[in-house]
Amino acid sequence: MDFEYTPEQLQLRKSVREFAEAEIAPHVMEWDEAQTFPSDVIRKLGGLGYMGSIFPEELGGAGFGYIEYCIIIEELSRVDGSVGIILAAHTSLCSNHIFKMGTDQQRRCYIPKLASGEWLGCWSLTEPEAGSDAAGTRTTAVLNEQGLWVLNGAKTFTTNAHYADVCVAMAVTDRAAAQHGISAFVIEKGTAGFRAGKKENKLGLRASATGEVIFENCLVPPTHLLGKQNDGFVDSLKVLDGGRISIAALGIGMAQGAYDAALRYSKTRRQFHRPISEFQAIQHKLVDMAVELDAARLLNYRAAWMMDRGRRVTRESAMAKLFASEAAVRIANEAVQIHGGYGFIKDYPVEKFYRDVKLCTIGEGTSEIQRLVIARQLLQS
Numbered sequence: 001m002d003f004e005y006t007p008e009q010l011q012l013r014k015s016v017r018e019f020a021e022a023e024i025a026p027h028v029m030e031w032d033e034a035q036t037f038p039s040d041v042i043r044k045l046g047g048l049g050y051m052g053s054i055f056p057e058e059l060g061g062a063g064f065g066y067i068e069y070c071i072i073i074e075e076l077s078r079v080d081g082s083v084g085i086i087l088a089a090h091t092s093l094c095s096n097h098i099f100k101m102g103t104d105q106q107r108r109c110y111i112p113k114l115a116s117g118e119w120l121g122c123w124s125l126t127e128p129e130a131g132s133d134a135a136g137t138r139t140t141a142v143l144n145e146q147g148l149w150v151l152n153g154a155k156t157f158t159t160n161a162h163y164a165d166v167c168v169a170m171a172v173t174d175r176a177a178a179q180h181g182i183s184a185f186v187i188e189k190g191t192a193g194f195r196a197g198k199k200e201n202k203l204g205l206r207a208s209a210t211g212e213v214i215f216e217n218c219l220v221p222p223t224h225l226l227g228k229q230n231d232g233f234v235d236s237l238k239v240l241d242g243g244r245i246s247i248a249a250l251g252i253g254m255a256q257g258a259y260d261a262a263l264r265y266s267k268t269r270r271q272f273h274r275p276i277s278e279f280q281a282i283q284h285k286l287v288d289m290a291v292e293l294d295a296a297r298l299l300n301y302r303a304a305w306m307m308d309r310g311r312r313v314t315r316e317s318a319m320a321k322l323f324a325s326e327a328a329v330r331i332a333n334e335a336v337q338i339h340g341g342y343g344f345i346k347d348y349p350v351e352k353f354y355r356d357v358k359l360c361t362i363g364e365g366t367s368e369i370q371r372l373v374i375a376r377q378l379l380q381s
């Protein structure tokens with residue numbers, strides 16, 4: 001695979017960076033402290049075409065590929081990972097599940113609204129008792145005599161739960177068939193028996209909202225079944241293949257932000273009558289950070305490149321997500337170290353990157369689960 005950015009990709013990176021610096025950077029700490037959801041920014045991102053970047057233009061998307069999608073998430077997350085995860089969950093999980101598995105009618109109904117940012121999406125797989133073992137889903141969907149699905153149960157840790165206009169949720173439709181008895185449903189805000197529950201108070205990514213989604217005798221018409229009945233879990237794994245590319249991009253963006261801040265600081269902070277960047281110990285840290293950042297980005301762009309060519313990316317996206325998220329945690333840690341005591345203080349951006357970046361080793365499958373996915377792929381070949 002040859003890799004060189006196209007002029008359009010370079011321009012896209014510049015545009016998103018300018019937007020993030022102007023519209024997000026001034027508010028980042030205030031939103032983090034108050035856990036303020038950045039609704040205005042999300043609306044503006046919709047106007048710029050970034051809320052539906054990977055979908056075709058005829059459905060209101062920008063018609064971009066996954067490399068462009070990665071560039072958008074990286075640049076937003078370089079300034080604020082909360083904005084990055086809001087966009088990633090909306091695009092890769094909710095909208096993409098509808099785009100990939102939906103009927104023409106479902107696509108035409110939802111993708112234009114989601115791509116324009118008029119509507120925000122969320123995706124609910126995880127439950128209190130079904131995290132890594134998502135096949136252990138307990139939420140049920142039962143057909144009643146009127147031919148409506150009746151959903152009951154509770155999801156946890158759903159990104160965007162409290163602000164979403166539409167939710168894609170997985171529920172058991174055939175208990176005896178285990179993971180082959182789970183189906184996906186599209187549920188719109190305002191549907192009776194469907195609501196967001198507790199909003200979590202998080203370590204990081206605090207401007208994004210993560211929480212419960214609750215179904216209490218929620219009646220869903222048969223037209224809102226997404227994909228084939230009982231294929232919801234298998235379809236979710238396919239959706240997660242793409243989602244992991246976006247979580248890797250989220251980690252890469254935050255790591256880039258932490259690295260940029262550390263490089264800048266090392267040139268201005270003086271100790272022993274010279275900038276700390278002149279100490280070899282600091283240079284070696286910066287070198288290791290830069291090398292890991294490049295390696296993570298290249299690994300992720302390989303997965304993105306394959307995705308754009310319709311290839312299966314289960315192994316490549318899990319590798320990219322595993323490496324990028326763990327590298328990002330190491331990079332943010334070293335960025336704090338380079339700042340010394342000031343790295344521990346909220347006046348400097350690295351403190352927040354250090355907290356935010358940890359999510360990347362957990363969301364959309366923990367590092368342990370990525371290793372399990374990769375091992376299965378390696379042993380199959």
Ligand SMILES: Cc1cc2nc3c(=O)[nH]c(=O)nc-3n(C[C@H](O)[C@H](O)[C@H](O)COP(=O)(O)OP(=O)(O)OC[C@H]3O[C@@H](n4cnc5c(N)ncnc54)[C@H](O)[C@@H]3O)c2cc1C
Pocket residue numbers: 089123124125126128130131132133156157158159160202205210359362363364365366367368369372
């Ligand atoms: C901020 C945030 C946003 C999220 N957004 C969403 C969302 O939008 N939609 C959604 O559906 N979910 C979402 N999640 C849920 C996330 O995907 C899960 O938290 C994750 O999959 C892990 O599940 P768990 O938390 O139940 O941990 P567990 O599954 O309970 O894992 C606990 C520990 O055990 C390890 N472990 C478990 N099984 C194995 C195994 N077989 N081998 C080795 N180790 C194992 C794990 O790696 C982990 O270290 C989000 C989570 C967070 C924190």
